[in-house]
Amino acid sequence: MNSKLSKILSLVSGLIGLIAIYFLARIIMEGDDAVKESLDLQNSLVSPFVSFARVILIITAVIAVAFSLWNLVRQPKLLKKTLVSLAALGVLLLISYMMATDEATRNLSGNIIKDGEAGPTSKWVSTGIWYSMILGAIGLGFFLFDFVKSLFSTK
Structure with a gap:
């Protein structure tokens, strides 16, 4: 990273x-008690802080996604690998959807819970x-495979 960009990022983070x-x-x-008791005080103190944090989060997420997409566009091999991985996750999601039931959600006594009716949700x-x-x-399988492999590997 060049020093000019590093200085700019340091100033922005500062x-x-x-x-x-x-x-x-x-x-x-x-004071903590005053803020807890007064709704107007909460709105004047805490709400701007939360809004500021939300804006910073959104800006950070947009920058992270933009740079990730830019990196994928610049490296076709990485883009191909990413698309294959997304397709595999899509196939797993399709399998999960086929295995899922749309029955009503019931409690331990067998009664349908409130808002637990059968349907798309x-x-x-x-x-x-x-x-x-x-x-x-799948994660557990890879973990166990790597664990067993490390037991038998000698370096």
Whole structure:
């Protein structure tokens, strides 16, 4: 990284830190109990701090996604590998969706829980559970394979 860009990034991160310290100091000066009791005080002190954090998060996420996409465009081999990986995840999601049920969600006594009726939401929740279990099993399989491989490898 060139020194000019490094200096700019240091200044920007320092400015963000100073703004955050300003918001924190305002909250500390008012006191914890006063902020908890007064809704108007919360809106005048905490809400700007939360909004600032949200804006920084959005900007950071956009920059991270943009640079990732730019890196993929510049390296075709990496783009191909990424697309193959996304296709594999898509196939696993399709398998999870086919394994999922859209039955109503029931409690231990067998009664349908509130807002647990059968339908598309229940199907997608079940899909998410199956997807997590499949990915967890794959991860555990690779972990165990690597563990056993390291037991028998000699260096």
